Amino acid sequence: MKNYLIIGASSGIGKQLAQQLAESGNQVFATYHKNKHDNSSHIQYFSLDTREEDIDLGFLPEKLDGLVYCPGSIQLKPFHRFKDVDFINDFNLQVLGAIRVIRQALPQLKASENGSIVLFSTVAVQQGFNFHSLVATSKGAIEGLTKSLAAELSPTIRVNAIAPSLTDTPLAEKLLNNEQKRQANSERNPMKKIGTPQDIASAAQYLLSPQSSWVTGQIFHIDGGMSSIKF
Numbered sequence: 001m002k003n004y005l006i007i008g009a010s011s012g013i014g015k016q017l018a019q020q021l022a023e024s025g026n027q028v029f030a031t032y033h034k035n036k037h038d039n040s041s042h043i044q045y046f047s048l049d050t051r052e053e054d055i056d057l058g059f060l061p062e063k064l065d066g067l068v069y070c071p072g073s074i075q076l077k078p079f080h081r082f083k084d085v086d087f088i089n090d091f092n093l094q095v096l097g098a099i100r101v102i103r104q105a106l107p108q109l110k111a112s113e114n115g116s117i118v119l120f121s122t123v124a125v126q127q128g129f130n131f132h133s134l135v136a137t138s139k140g141a142i143e144g145l146t147k148s149l150a151a152e153l154s155p156t157i158r159v160n161a162i163a164p165s166l167t168d169t170p171l172a173e174k175l176l177n178n179e180q181k182r183q184a185n186s187e188r189n190p191m192k193k194i195g196t197p198q199d200i201a202s203a204a205q206y207l208l209s210p211q212s213s214w215v216t217g218q219i220f221h222i223d224g225g226m227s228s229i230k231f
Contacts, residue, residue: 002027003026003027003060003065003066003108004026004208005028005029005030005031005060005064005067005068005101005105006031006070007050007069007098007101008069008072009032009070010045012169012171013120013169013200013201014068014070015197016198016200017204019043020201020202021205022042022043023042027044028042029060031048032046032047033048050071050096050098050100051089051093051096061108063108064109064111065112065208067116067117068118068119069098070120071093072093072120072135073090073094073135074171075090076131076132076175078131082134087134087138091137093138094142095141095145098119102117110157115156115157116158116159117153117158117159118208119160121161122139122164122165123165123227125163127226139163143161146160150216150218151217154216154217158207158213158215158216159216160212160217160219161220162200162207163219163227164199164223165223165224165226166189167194167195168197189223189225189226190225190229190231191225193224199222
């Protein structure tokens with residue numbers, strides 16, 4: 001049995017991943033900000049707001065085999081309508097939050113001697129989409145952090161990121177809240193469908209597992225081919 005920390009496990013990809021890891025017999029330490037969950041035999045939930053400077057991970061065991069940082073946001077609008085505070089708040093959640101958690105969990109990850117960190121980017125960093133300047137700025141920083149930490153923490157800890165395209169989670173609800181929007185977004189994808197939490201969680205589970213022991217510093221584009229296929 002391995003120990004995993006999932007930050008932002010109350011919904012979407014984080015929730016799906018926590019369930020998959022628990023079903024495989026692992027011990028999962030899961031955090032939530034707003035949506036509280038009951039503890040189960042293999043999942044323990046803790047309240048945590050990673051936007052705060054002084055976060056407390058005192059609930060962690062002495063050894064941690066993997067860490068996944070899931071919190072994110074999607075605000076899409078023209079660049080000129082964003083204020084400085086929008087970029088500051090988004091960076092605080094998506095980048096500084098990850099940094100705070102990783103910094104505090106490093107001793108436990110190092111104790112594993114084969115730890116794995118999984119972060120999340122977006123297809124918009126590589127492709128460049130209209131109205132995505134806010135999220136692409138933060139997630140671009142996540143990709144840089146991924147590669148820098150992979151170099152610095154190897155060979156003890158592996159660090160990778162997953163860059164999905166649009167996925168059917170509560171975070172994307174405004175983009176998928178009627179059949180017309182769902183169909184239009186499906187047609188934009190080479191696979192003609194929208195990703196599911198299972199698609200992304202399965203990739204994260206692989207990156208946490210011993211099967212990916214020779215994988216680090218990579219940005220995995222789990223996006224239905226959107227980042228590499230022109231059609």
